[in-house]
Amino acid sequence: MWFCEPADLSPVCPPLAGKILFEYRWYGPPAPATAGPVPNPQSSGRGDPKPMKIHEYQAKEILAKYGVAVPRGEVANTLEEASTIARKLFAEGASGVVVKAQIHAGGRGKGGGVKVARTREEAELYAQQILGMTLVTHQTGPQGQKVQRLLIEETASIDRELYLGIVLDRVTGKLVFMASQAGGMEIEVVAAKTPEAIFKESIDPAIGLGSWQARKLAFALGLKPTQISAAVAFFQSLYKAYIETDASLVEINPFITAKDDKLFALDAKITFDDNAIFRHPELKVLRDTAEEDPLEVEASKYALNYIKLDGSIACMVNGAGLAMATMDIIQYAGGSPANFLDVGGSATQDQIEHAFEILLSDANVKAILINIFGGILRVDRLATGVVAAARNLKISVPIVLRLEGTNVNEGRRILKESGLNFQVGETMKEAAELVVRAASSY
Ligand code: GDP
């Protein structure tokens, strides 16, 4: 469970909420930012601070292994592959195929990234249109995401579009299985406008998803009596997949009933808990860095916990809790953080230089706040690293530091004697005010 200290600062960090929690924002009790994954203070600081995302086709392959019914289909990286798969599906008796953009974001249907074809020629045409396009959805941001893979799948004759999801409720510490008749649309909107349309079953970890709970949900979805036992098996398979893969989210939207009454996962989204990914080498290889922010990929090479945000003040901090508090106090001072960067407890000069490079590659950055509490990372060592990096990289944006802890006086002396233009704040509050002023006049 995440908590944010010191206590007089808001535990809710608005910049992170927008960036990382968009898919969970709607869920749970009033404080929304506590309901989703945030960088884990217990993690070594060496891992990826975000849950690991995978593509729909990968999620479906995993779910199929657990007995979850998914439409027949395969991934295509080229137009030739797309054509071959479509030909095969039609030859095997499909009445149509759906061509689906594979990107790490939802809302593809509305953005033109999901198209149903009745013939192979039509499928080829759609594949041509979608492969390589920049798909913009409500989850990609306005810059969109380039489509580099397609999923070619047999179409289903949809009767009803429903919703299923499993997430961790951080308040009760239990998983919650959710189901709704309002499938196929943005569940965030459903949750905000008609929360009563989402049915929830809280799962006791010692028991797992009880069959009575699965039945309750199946009835709440208005499934036919003949569909109930298949639905119960479906839900329990989903739950088993969640547990055994150490997922942080499993979402099926839409979960459909077909005209012949069969049940299918028409879409599938799984994210994994990054703190458990070391237990799953077979899942770790599913990471697709082409889908991730290039700066974040770069940072992960140097074991830096970096998340890009939209503001103008770059932060360099040691420790995830301090990073959260720093972002909060920047907001309180009237600024907005450009990133979350945790250099970890034992950062080397090399890491600090790379951290600077990453911060400076963000064109929005107008000032840098370095907020370090020297423990294992001694303040004099940090100061040496900062001075070296500032010289090597010819940093021109203003740098404000707030330093405390082991060898702090030595650290301050190194900064002063460098002759470079650093500003030092005595307290976090003062440093935040200094950096906000520096950014607005840069
Ligand atoms: P998303 O928009 O990124 O969530 O992508 P989805 O996989 O959920 O697809 C969006 C919508 O396309 C679904 O809600 C369906 O209405 C439609 N769709 C997807 N697959 C099929 C299919 O096989 N047949 C039909 N008729 N519609 C489909």
Ligand code: MN
């Ligand atoms: Mn969907």
